[in-house]
Amino acid sequence: MRVRLEHVGCGFDALPPLFEDLNYDFRPGDKYALTGPSGSGKSTLLSIIAGWMEPTSGRVARDGINRISWVFQNPHGVGPRSALDHVALPLLAQGLRRTDAEAKALALMDSVDLGSIAHRPFRQLSGGEAQRLLLARAIAADPQLLLVDEPTAQLDRHTGESVNSALEAISARGTIIIVATHDPATREACTHVLDLGKHRK
Numbered sequence: 001m002r003v004r005l006e007h008v009g010c011g012f013d014a015l016p017p018l019f020e021d022l023n024y025d026f027r028p029g030d031k032y033a034l035t036g037p038s039g040s041g042k043s044t045l046l047s048i049i050a051g052w053m054e055p056t057s058g059r060v061a062r063d064g065i066n067r068i069s070w071v072f073q074n075p076h077g078v079g080p081r082s083a084l085d086h087v088a089l090p091l092l093a094q095g096l097r098r099t100d101a102e103a104k105a106l107a108l109m110d111s112v113d114l115g116s117i118a119h120r121p122f123r124q125l126s127g128g129e130a131q132r133l134l135l136a137r138a139i140a141a142d143p144q145l146l147l148v149d150e151p152t153a154q155l156d157r158h159t160g161e162s163v164n165s166a167l168e169a170i171s172a173r174g175t176i177i178i179v180a181t182h183d184p185a186t187r188e189a190c191t192h193v194l195d196l197g198k199h200r201k
């Protein structure tokens with residue numbers, strides 16, 4: 001199982017390319033920080049890696065990757081539904097009984113410091129809580145590749161550390177994790193750094 005960038009480049013319209021000739025291997029059990037200034041193409045590269053967007057040049061090889069989860073910078077959920085329901089849903093879809101799904105969902109929510117808001121409706125969550133909730137849901141889906149866009153941007157240090165620990169725990173299960181981040185603590189918590197600032201043309 002791995003994801004490989006082969007001579008990947010991308011640009012929009014007549015603008016200069018964001019990046020060109022990116023060659024990179026992403027492997028299970030490692031955490032990759034995708035860094036670079038605002039506008040350098042981090043979210044664009046996540047879209048390309050996920051297969052949502054074709055690169056302008058080169059290709060992405062995804063070997064043995066069937067389940068991809070993506071936690072967006074701007075989280076969306078179902079307003080009136082409880083936070084717990086959001087995390088339990090993928091577990092129910094995997095065939096767990098509701099009591100087991102909810103117990104597992106609650107443990108995942110605890111791991112990102114959300115145990116106390118489990119029964120609140122999604123619409124009452126703050127931006128940082130909503131994004132952590134969707135991280136817990138993404139982990140519940142048991143992905144082989146987890147893409148996360150700026151998970152700690154809206155968080156205080158302690159909460160940011162719990163997010164980094166949750167990423168560590170899922171990485172230890174063999175998931176490939178790629179995190180677009182400006183946060184030095186998240187970058188430090190990763191095993192590798194791919195800096196798009198250095199690939200700008």
Ligand SMILES: Nc1ncnc2c1ncn2[C@@H]1O[C@H](COP(=O)(O)OP(=O)(O)OP(=O)(O)O)[C@@H](O)[C@H]1O
Pocket residue numbers: 012013018036037038039040041042043044045180
């Ligand atoms: N569909 C599009 N058409 C034209 N330009 C686009 C499109 N999508 C993104 N861009 C431009 O490409 C550049 C890279 O955007 P991207 O969101 O990938 O950057 P980023 O590194 O994730 O930025 P940030 O750190 O601010 O989130 C930006 O200048 C953006 O305006």
